Amino acid sequence: MSGHVEAVVLDVGNVLLEWAPERHYDRTIGEARRRALFAEVDLAGMNERVDLGEGFRDVIYEMAERHPDWRAEIRDWHDSWIEMASPAIPRTVELMRALRARGVPVYALTNFGTESFAFAQTRYDFLNEFDGAVVSGHLGFMKPDPRIYEAVERMAGVAPERLLFTDDRADNIAAARARGWQVHLFEAPEGFASVLAAAGLLDAEGTAA
Template identity: 65%
Template sequence: MLVSAVIFDIGNVLIEWNPERFYDAEIGRARRERLFAEVDLHGMNDRVDRGETFRDMVMETAAAYPDWTAEIILWHDRWIEMARPAIDHSVRLLRALRAGGVPVFALSNFGIQSFELGESHYPFLAEFDRRYISGHMKMAKPDPEIYAAVEADCGVPPEALLFADDRTDNIRVAASRGWQTHLFEGPEGLAKRLVAEGLLSEDKAI
């Protein structure tokens, strides 16, 4: 079936997401490696992505690890510095698709409050036709339930969806449900895929 809607992940597809890089610059790589080995910061963030309050989760974790309190609080206070820069070519693809009349959705693991912060810095996050944000949905990729919820809401048959995500586990579940998928390894590859699907002309995909 021909693709009739494109679904974008956000982190590392439209916006670079690299907490390790931020902490390397702030506290040095060796200390960052110790921090991430001793404190499950990504697990903390997963709870935020599933709907728990951003500040509460960070402060709870900071209180549990007094040797790392200041460093953990940076996750909240300077979060936007971990989520940058925008991947400009991907943003252009998003806008070109919409300009051409192709419905474009977001499906992203993102906390409620952190997504609001992201919106304040990246206006294109308001430009999707539909947004499926895990914090609001109280479920996250790669849980099959979040894909089922998208299918139930969007009105597009699974086989007519093209989903771009940078993680193989997320792609694998989408493919198992019949979605067409693209493992994102850079905007150039996604541009070529969109051209191959007949969704964009080569000049619009630049």
């Protein structure tokens, strides 16, 4: 780490909880049909609309009507969504709680729909434990847009170089680095634990003690 860290910023998907729609569809319709579905339907674009604040059910059901051959499968993106956004990643949750137990503020910075984030909060207690959360659906813009990082800076009241951010996407990390944030590309919880220890935020075991 290049300097004293005053607050930690966490992505949510694939950092605190797994986001694996492909895995869900492989299980429910088989890999071959899943590949065809993802090739024929712009599910990523659909999901981005939700992450930018459009209605969760409305966007998905509208897409389903535009692709009647895949109507049931597309609607399942809404109806079985929590199964795609699962399970939690317990070790990262432990690290988050250890940081807060030590008095280190922890913020969320996530591309997430307004309604889907609220739903996830009812299933995952830790999503209610941040010192603050910047959610793309609330703002109408998403990572790696510089404005969403600026929103975190305002919320935290911490100089950019005193923020430590972890995310599983290199483009999101690059955007944070460009603002002067300290960054870590998340691949596994233990790698992040090592970074927190190196920054003096937690001990070598990743605990507050």
